[in-house]
Amino acid sequence: MQSPQxxxxxxxxxxxxxxxxxxxxxxxKPEDLDFALHHLNQLNRTQAKKEDFLPILCVLDHSKNGxxxxxxxxxxxxxxxxxxxxxxxxxxxxxxxxxxxxxRQSERIPYAFMKSLVPLxxxxxxxxxxxxxxxxxxxxxxxIILKNDVxxxxxxxxxxxxxxxxxxxxxVDYLIQRWSPRE
Numbered sequence: 250m251q252s253p254q255x256x257x258x259x260x261x262x263x264x265x266x267x268x269x270x271x272x273x274x275x276x277x278k279p280e281d282l283d284f285a286l287h288h289l290n291q292l293n294r295t296q297a298k299k300e301d302f303l304p305i306l307c308v309l310d311h312s313k314n315g316x317x318x319x320x321x322x323x324x325x326x327x328x329x330x331x332x333x334x335x336x337x338x339x340x341x342x343x344x345x346x347x348x349x350x351x352x353r354q355s356e357r358i359p360y361a362f363m364k365s366l367v368p369l370x371x372x373x374x375x376x377x378x379x380x381x382x383x384x385x386x387x388x389x390x391x392x393i394i395l396k397n398d399v400x401x402x403x404x405x406x407x408x409x410x411x412x413x414x415x416x417x418x419x420x421v422d423y424l425i426q427r428w429s430p431r432e
Contacts, residue, residue, distance in 0.1 A: 250281045250308070256288065260304035263311055273311045282316050285309060289322040299335040302326075306338040315346025317359060323347065324365035333374040340369075340380045348387050358391050367395065370402040375413035378402055382420040393428050400425070 250256050259275065266273040277285065288305050291297075309315070319342075326339045343362070351358050369381040385392050385399060392399070403421045404414040 250277070251284055253288070256284075256304050256308065260307055263307055275308055275312045277308075277312050277314055282314070282318075286316065286318050286322065289319070293322055293325045293329070296329075299330070299332045302335055303338065306335075306342045309342040309346050310338070310344075312345055314353075315350035317347060317350060317354075317356070319343070319346045320359045320362045324362055327365045327369055331372075333372070333377050336369060336372070336377050337380045340377075340384050344384055344387055348384070358388055360394075363388065363391065363394055367398045370398050375404070375411055375417060379413045379416045379420070382417055382424070386420055386424060392424060396424075396428055 250259055263273045263275065285305055285308065289302075292302055292305070309319070323339055323343050323346075326335065330336060330339075347362055348358060350356075363385075366381050366385060369377055372378055372381070382399065382402065385395055388395075399421055402417065404411075404417050
């Protein structure tokens, strides 16, 4: 994948596999990751339409490997964009290319990445909040850094009327239990 055309072809192949019920796994070479990083940065610089982000985010979401270099461009999306679907696709891509890559390399999750999640906890769309908490949950023991912010995201009684708020409530409760000292 060295050009926008090759990216689009890979995206179409991925979508076709998903439509068939298959689970696509994409092995990106280092030069593919470099192209993806450059492309994502370019989309951010030009404030591209959300639709322009979908191919690269889909490919990254189904990638077998990632790079911590994606921390800054994904954090940029979290801080500068408000479109719910773009944020959710970016969060799922972050699970693959940042969090899973940190696990593979036995590295800590970059603090800048973790802090970039905080504003999403107060997003107006409950589904964005839910997906943000799913990413925070995937941080493992490092998620405790965001404890106060996570507790503030607890929806309370409104969780009775919205499935995403209900899921949010359950994730927050799970995280609080995980952070509690064991006796």
